[in-house]
């Protein structure tokens with residue numbers, strides 16, 4: 001885990017995770033470009049229609065020509081309507097495709113990310129994942145098509161110049177004003193977008209923490225403390241968002257004012273030209289209509305730039321996540337078809353990110369295949385950390401952890417963990433049915449195997465008393481079941497599929513004495529001949545093991561046959 005901010009961590013412009021889905025959708029964007037180009041051309045037609053009506057039809061009282069022209073214009077309007085709809089539709093399709101592709105890659109990255117590199121706060125991480133929506137909004141927004149309108153600004157200016165000569169000057173003069181306003185506000189916008197995003201993540205962080213532990217928050221009366229954190233996050237987010245919106249609106253408002261000025265400029269200059277008979281009324285009207293078509297795309301570009309700022313910040317954040325190292329080897333990973341279960345740690349030292357002390361230091365230990373070892377030690381002595389290293393969840397900074405003589409870093413992490421049945425301390429279940437939680441879509445765990453594992457763990461005994469049984473839908477994290485029931489399901493999940501290595505971290509901590517005794521009785525034949533690592537504070541559970549290792553402050557202080565170590569412990573001869 002890391003507390004380092006991700007902002008500005010990676011500035012690479014076009015990362016493959018974004019560029020590839022964009023390129024895949026180039027066909028769709030091409031259709032959008034064609035539609036946008038046609039819409040621009042139709043816009044020119046409408047202004048030429050105005051000119052023709054004023055210069056040819058009204059002076060000549062040619063009503064029949066007006067009917068013909070109107071029919072022609074109606075067709076153009078109809079096409080324009082259809083094309084505008086199509087443009088929105090295609091942009092949405094491309095946006096949705098990109099969102100799907102990038103979202104899929106990002107989730108895969110999240111699953112593969114090394115745990116020691118992930119952001120420390122869950123809220124921050126989920127907030128970063130949400131930034132995907134900012135990207136989607138950008139790629140699925142019709143504003144994006146404003147880029148295609150840009151070359152048509154030149155075409156429109158050329159038509160104005162052709163029809164009205166100097167009438168082109170007012171809109172031409174306004175272009176640098178709008179562009180300058182957008183360029184000048186952009187750096188501030190970038191900074192405010194980054195700040196607003198950081199504040200948004202802080203809000204998300206408080207929210208996720210509160211929602212995730214609402215029961216505890218209420219029970220311990222932490223509500224007012226969290227409410228104050230929430231209010232503070234709300235205040236700063238509201239403040240930075242306001243600044244962001246205000247700055248963004250400067251360029252957009254400038255564009256709108258520039259539009260009015262250019263329009264008025266055309267009228268003022270045009271009246272002079274009209275008086276000198278240098279242009280006709282039709283030309284003046286056509287040029288004033290066309291003037292709007294010069295500035296409007298610029299206003300769109302200003303909006304696009306403000307969105308671009310937020311998108312760029314979101315992109316950098318997501319890219320920083322994407323750049324994080326994955327677990328597993330850099331080269332070809334090993335996929336063990338089956339393992340014997342021999343575990344060896346050689347001079348292993350490990351320190352959690354940002355921790356002052358090493359959680360494990362100088363650990364050397366060999367566990368033979370099929371050996372059952374209990375781990376004892378005071379709170380915080382490093383027992384769970386040892387299990388995490390064997391599961392390959394963290395890598396040691398010094399030394400090596402090996403399974404069957406191979407460094408665990410060489411294995412494909414997923415393949416390795418399929419060979420290890422682990423029930424960790426927190427017993428978190430996944431939203432879904434009890435069946436989903438025990439089988440976890442493993443092909444080797446069918447219904448019979450699930451029932452076998454559930455019977456061993458004690459799950460089967462209470463499943464019969466619950467409506468829906470194994471199809472009972474659990475809420476997030478297994479809410480809706482008691483702590484002991486969740487623990488029992490976690491044990492069933494670990495046992496299912498008969499993995500050669502079993503890692504149990506306090507497997508009976510939430511169970512009553514009788515349930516624990518029953519569990520030990522059922523487990524004894526099951527763990528026979530399998531490598532078992534059993535972390536516990538309960539001496540009764542040690543009946544399942546033949547050897548005991550005692551840890552203290554990250555070091556091994558005793559290691560030997562169960563009875564020998566227990567005697568030494570009773571005699572107070574172990575630190």
Ligand SMILES: Nc1ncnc2c1ncn2[C@@H]1O[C@H](COP(=O)(O)OP(=O)(O)OP(=O)(O)O)[C@@H](O)[C@H]1O
Pocket residue numbers: 352353355359377378379380381382383384385386425
């Ligand atoms: N995710 C973490 N980040 C930082 N430090 C951690 C983390 N998990 C554990 N530690 C620290 O590592 C040390 C060993 O913790 P570990 O959980 O391995 O102890 P343990 O022996 O399993 O304790 P317990 O019996 O309470 O479960 C402790 O000092 C703890 O503060």
